[in-house]
Amino acid sequence: MSDKLVTAQAINEHDKELLADLQDALANCMKCGNCMEVCPIYKELGTETAVARGKLALMEAVLSGKIPISENFDKWMSKCVSCKACTVKCPCGVPADGLIVRGRQAAVKARGLHPVKNYVFKLLKNRTMFDLALRLAGLFGPLSFKKLPRPMAAVARFPMPGLDKRRVTAPFAASPLRNRHPEVIKADKPKLKVGFFTGCTINYIYTDVGQAVIDVLKANNIEIVIPALQHCCGTPIYMSGDVEAAKLLAKHNIEVFEQYKVDYIIAACGSCTEAWKIEFVELFHDDPAMKARAEKLAQKTYEISEFLVDVVKIDKNKLGPVNATVTMHDPCHMARGIKVTAQPRQLLKSIPGLQFVEMKEADRCCGSGGSFSLGNYELSRKINDRKIANITATKADTVATSCGTCRMHITDGLVQNNQNQDVVHVIQLLDKAYKAGQKK
Amino acid sequence: MEKQHIDALKTIVGDEHVLTSVEDLHCYSYDATPGFSHMPDVVVKPATTAEVAKILALANTGKIPVYTRGSGTNLSAGTVPTKGGIVLLMTRMDKLIEIDTENLVAVVEPGLIVSDLNKAVEAYGLIYPPDPGTVTTATMGGTVSENAGGLRGLKYGVTKHYVMGLEVVLANGQVMNVGGKNVKDVSGYDMTKLFTGAEGTLGVITRIVVKLVPAPEARKSLMAIFKNLDHAGQAIAAIIAAKIIPATLEIMDNPTIRTVEDYAKVGLPVDAEAVLLIEVDGIPEVVEKEAAKVMEVLTANQADEVKLAKDAAERDKLWAARRAALPALAKLRPTTFVEDATVPRNKVPDMIRAVNETARKYNVTIGTFGHAGDGNMHPTIVCDIRDKEEMERVYKAMDEIFSTAIKLGGTLSGEHGIGLGKLKYMEDQFGPVTLEAMKSIKRALDPNLILNPGKLVGEC
Numbered sequence: 001m002s003d004k005l006v007t008a009q010a011i012n013e014h015d016k017e018l019l020a021d022l023q024d025a026l027a028n029c030m031k032c033g034n035c036m037e038v039c040p041i042y043k044e045l046g047t048e049t050a051v052a053r054g055k056l057a058l059m060e061a062v063l064s065g066k067i068p069i070s071e072n073f074d075k076w077m078s079k080c081v082s083c084k085a086c087t088v089k090c091p092c093g094v095p096a097d098g099l100i101v102r103g104r105q106a107a108v109k110a111r112g113l114h115p116v117k118n119y120v121f122k123l124l125k126n127r128t129m130f131d132l133a134l135r136l137a138g139l140f141g142p143l144s145f146k147k148l149p150r151p152m153a154a155v156a157r158f159p160m161p162g163l164d165k166r167r168v169t170a171p172f173a174a175s176p177l178r179n180r181h182p183e184v185i186k187a188d189k190p191k192l193k194v195g196f197f198t199g200c201t202i203n204y205i206y207t208d209v210g211q212a213v214i215d216v217l218k219a220n221n222i223e224i225v226i227p228a229l230q231h232c233c234g235t236p237i238y239m240s241g242d243v244e245a246a247k248l249l250a251k252h253n254i255e256v257f258e259q260y261k262v263d264y265i266i267a268a269c270g271s272c273t274e275a276w277k278i279e280f281v282e283l284f285h286d287d288p289a290m291k292a293r294a295e296k297l298a299q300k301t302y303e304i305s306e307f308l309v310d311v312v313k314i315d316k317n318k319l320g321p322v323n324a325t326v327t328m329h330d331p332c333h334m335a336r337g338i339k340v341t342a343q344p345r346q347l348l349k350s351i352p353g354l355q356f357v358e359m360k361e362a363d364r365c366c367g368s369g370g371s372f373s374l375g376n377y378e379l380s381r382k383i384n385d386r387k388i389a390n391i392t393a394t395k396a397d398t399v400a401t402s403c404g405t406c407r408m409h410i411t412d413g414l415v416q417n418n419q420n421q422d423v424v425h426v427i428q429l430l431d432k433a434y435k436a437g438q439k440k
Numbered sequence: 441m442e443k444q445h446i447d448a449l450k451t452i453v454g455d456e457h458v459l460t461s462v463e464d465l466h467c468y469s470y471d472a473t474p475g476f477s478h479m480p481d482v483v484v485k486p487a488t489t490a491e492v493a494k495i496l497a498l499a500n501t502g503k504i505p506v507y508t509r510g511s512g513t514n515l516s517a518g519t520v521p522t523k524g525g526i527v528l529l530m531t532r533m534d535k536l537i538e539i540d541t542e543n544l545v546a547v548v549e550p551g552l553i554v555s556d557l558n559k560a561v562e563a564y565g566l567i568y569p570p571d572p573g574t575v576t577t578a579t580m581g582g583t584v585s586e587n588a589g590g591l592r593g594l595k596y597g598v599t600k601h602y603v604m605g606l607e608v609v610l611a612n613g614q615v616m617n618v619g620g621k622n623v624k625d626v627s628g629y630d631m632t633k634l635f636t637g638a639e640g641t642l643g644v645i646t647r648i649v650v651k652l653v654p655a656p657e658a659r660k661s662l663m664a665i666f667k668n669l670d671h672a673g674q675a676i677a678a679i680i681a682a683k684i685i686p687a688t689l690e691i692m693d694n695p696t697i698r699t700v701e702d703y704a705k706v707g708l709p710v711d712a713e714a715v716l717l718i719e720v721d722g723i724p725e726v727v728e729k730e731a732a733k734v735m736e737v738l739t740a741n742q743a744d745e746v747k748l749a750k751d752a753a754e755r756d757k758l759w760a761a762r763r764a765a766l767p768a769l770a771k772l773r774p775t776t777f778v779e780d781a782t783v784p785r786n787k788v789p790d791m792i793r794a795v796n797e798t799a800r801k802y803n804v805t806i807g808t809f810g811h812a813g814d815g816n817m818h819p820t821i822v823c824d825i826r827d828k829e830e831m832e833r834v835y836k837a838m839d840e841i842f843s844t845a846i847k848l849g850g851t852l853s854g855e856h857g858i859g860l861g862k863l864k865y866m867e868d869q870f871g872p873v874t875l876e877a878m879k880s881i882k883r884a885l886d887p888n889l890i891l892n893p894g895k896l897v898g899e900c
Binding site: 024027028030031032033034036037046047048049054057058061066067070072073076091092093 | 459461462463464466467468469470471472474485511512513529531532574576577766767770771774775776824825826
C-alpha cells in the first residue's frame with residue numbers, strides 16, 4: 001500500500017467518468033442524518049465517520065479537493081458492513097451502500113489494495129489454484145483447526161493472519177461438494193432442470209447445505225447441473241472496491257453457465273444470488289453486450305427458498321415432522337438485496353412440528369458483513385452481540401438463516417456468549433422434513 | 441488551537457475521545473442545513489458532567505469557541521463550528537437516569553435519542569410528546585437546545601412545555617441546577633425556559649428533567665381534500681372554534697400534492713389546492729365524538745372529499761401521503777431547504793398563497809406542507825446548491841418568505857431554531873431593543889463569547 005497522498009486532481013485525471021457520476025449522486029444526500037438510526041456501525045462507534053452521511057461527506061470532500069485519499073479515508077470507507085439499511089432508510093433515495101463501494105474503489109485506485117487482500121484476491125482470480133488451496137485446507141485442516149463439540153465449529157490451533165484467536169469458524173470440508181457429485185444429477189422425467197451455483201462457502205465449507213439443496217431438489221424431481229468450472233461470485237472482491245477483478249469473475253461465471261441449457265439458476269446464499277441478479281448486471285453497465293448476457297441469466301436466477309415457493313410451488317403434504325423451535329435471521333443481502341424474506345418463513349412454517357418464533361430485528365445485520373468481520377473482528381462481535389441477545393430472547397433452540405458467513409458469525413457469537421443453539425440453513429430444515437416425510 | 445490545549449483535552453476525556461484527523465474534523469463541519477460548512481479544530485466526546493465542566497473551564501481560559509452537538513440533525517446550521525475550536529459531542533452521555541412514575545417525570549442525559557425515551561416510558565402507559573421528524577435520530581439535548589416541535593405540537597406544544605429542570609455547565613465551567621420535579625415552581629427567573637431553545641449559546645446542558653403525560657388510549661385520523669385553499673383555511677379555524685384541539689392538523693399545498701402523487705401514487709387529486717390531515721386522540725368516547733364533529737365541520741366548510749380511517753391500516757394509508765411529502769420533494773432536486781416560518785393559524789392560507797407567489801416570482805420550486813393547526817409551515821425549497829445563479833434566486837425567495845411571515849404577525853421559527861440560517865432576519869422580528877436585551881443575557885452568561893459564538897443573537 002502506498003503512503004503517498006493522492007489528490008482529487010490526480011484521480012480526476014485518472015478516471016474522469018468515475019468522478020462525474022459520483023458527484024451527482026453524492027449531491028443528493030441532504031445530510032438529514034436519518035441513516036444514523038439504522039447503521040449498525042454507527043450504533044457501536046457513535047461517530048460521523050462511521051455512518052453513511054459522514055462517509056458520503058468524505059467522498060464529496062475528496063472530490064472537491066478538500067481532503068486527500070489517505071489511509072484514514074480508506075479506513076472509514078472499509079468500516080461498512082454493506083447491510084444496505086441506510087439506503088432503504090434514506091428519504092432522498094441515495095444509494096449509499098453502492099456509493100461507499102465506489103469510495104473503496106477510488107481508494108483502491110489511489111492507494112492499491114491492502115496486501116493481505118491483494119494476496120487473497122490474486123489467489124481467487126486463479127480458479128485452479130484457489131480450488132487446490134481450499135481443498136488442501138480441507139485435507140490438512142485438522143492439523144491447524146480444532147473441532148468444537150458442536151456441528152460445523154472449529155477454532156484455530158495457531159495464530160493465523162486475519163483471524164482472531166478466539167474466533168469460531170467452520171472447518172473446511174475434507175472433500176468439496178462439487179467433488180462429491182457428478183456434474184449432472186439426473187431425475188426420472190424431470191419437470192425442470194436447474195444450474196446450481198454453489199458459491200465458495202457451500203462448496204468448500206458448508207457442504208451440508210449443498211447436500212440438502214441437492215436432496216430437496218431431487219425430492220421434487222428436478223434435474224440438477226453443477227457446472228464444474230464455476231467459480232466465486234466475486235462479491236467479496238466487488239465490495240472491497242476491486243471492480244476489475246470482480247468483472248473477471250462475473251464474466252467467467254456467465255460464460256460457464258451459458259454453456260448449459262438450464263431453466264433456472266439457483267443459489268443457496270443471499271449474496272451469491274444478489275451477485276447474479278443485481279451485481280453482474282451493474283458491473284457491466286458500460287458494456288452493453290455483456291450487460292445483456294448478464295441480464296438474461298439474472299432473470300432466471302433464484303435463491304433456493306424463493307425458487308421452491310414461487311417457481312416449484314412445492315407440495316407441502318410431503319413434509320414430515322421436525323421437532324424444533326426455530327427463529328430466523330435474515331441476511332442483509334436476502335432482506336434488502338434480493339428482498340426475499342417471506343419465502344424462507346413460509347417454508348419453515350409449513351414444516352409440521354416446527355414452532356417458529358420471530359426474533360426482534362430479524363433483518364438487522366449480524367455483523368459478519370461477508371469478509372468485513374475478518375478485518376474488524378471486535379466491531380463485528382459487538383454488532384453480533386445484539387443479534388445473539390435477540391436470538392436468546394426467543395428461547396428458540398435453532399437459528400435458521402440463508403447465508404454461510406452469517407451462519408458462521410452467529411455460531412461464533414453463540415459460542416462466545418455461552419449459548420448452544422444450532423445454526424442451520426433454512427433448506428437443511430426443509431430437507432429434514434422431506435426425509436421425515438419419506439419415513440412416514 | 442494550540443497543541444497544549446489538545447493535550448489538555450486528552451487528559452480530561454482520554455485520547456480515544458479526542459478526534460483530530462482531517463477526516464473526523466470534516467465530518468463535524470456540517471449539520472443537516474445545506475450551504476454551511478466549517479472545520480473545527482478538534483472534536484471532544486465527554487462522558488460526564490465533570491468532564492464537560494473541565495472542558496469549558498479550559499475553553500473559557502483559552503477563549504476557544506465551543507459548539508455543543510448531538511446527532512447534528514438540526515436545520516438552521518446551529519451546530520456548524522463557524523469559528524473553529526471545539527465540537528463538544530454529547531452522544532456518549534446517553535443514559536436514561538430515571539423514570540419517576542409517581543411524579544410523571546423522566547431524568548435523562550443529553551445524548552439519549554428521543555425515541556429511546558419514548559420506547560422506555562411506553563411500558564408505563566406514558567409518552568414524551570415532542571416528536572420532531574428526526575425523533576429516531578435526534579438527541580434529547582439537541583431537541584431541548586433547539587426547542588424542537590413536531591406533529592403533535594397543536595395539542596401538546598413544543599419541547600419547552602415539557603422541560604422541568606436542567607443541569608447546565610456554564611461558560612466558566614461552573615455547574616448550575618435549575619427547576620426540578622415540582623409541577624408548581626414560581627421561584628426566581630425561569631432559567632429552565634431560558635436555556636431551553638438557547639441553541640448552545642448560554643451553557644451546556646448535561647442533565648434534563650422532563651414531564652411525561654399519559655398515552656392517549658385511542659386515536660382517529662381523517663383526511664379532507666379541498667379544491668379551494670380558502671375553504672381549507674376556514675375549516676382549520678372552524679375546527680378550533682368548535683372547541684376541538686386535534687393532536688395533529690396538517691396541511692399540504694398544491695405543489696406538494698402534485699409531487700407526492702407523482703412519487704408515491706397515493707390517490708390524491710392533483711388539482712386540489714389543499715389536503716388536510718387531522719388526528720384526534722384521547723379517551724375513546726371523546727375521540728369518537730370529536731372525530732364526528734371534525735367530519736361535520738369539514739363538510740360544512742365545503743371539503744370536496746372527506747375520509748375517515750376505520751382501523752390502523754386505513755390510518756397508515758392516510759398518513760402515507762403526509763409522510764411522503766418531504767421525501768418526494770427532496771428527491772426532485774439535490775439540495776433541500778426545509779424552512780419553518782410560522783404564522784397565526786388563521787393566516788395559513790395567506791402564507792401558502794404568498795409562498796406560491798414567491799416561487800413563481802423567482803422561478804424556484806417550493807412545496808409547502810406543515811402543521812396548519814399551529815400555523816407552523818414548512819416551505820420546502822428544492823434546488824441545486826452548485827448552481828450559483830439559481831441559488832441567488834433561492835436566497836431572495838427565502839428572504840421574501842420570512843419577511844412575509846413576519847408581516848403576517850408570524851415568527852421566523854416554529855421548531856427549527858435560528859442558528860445561522862435565519863440570523864439575518866432576527867432584527868426584523870424583534871427590533872433593536874429586544875435583540876440587544878438578548879445580547880446582554882449572552883454577554884452576562886458567556887463574557888468571553890466562547891459558546892456557539894455568532895449564532896442565534898449574532899455577534900455580541
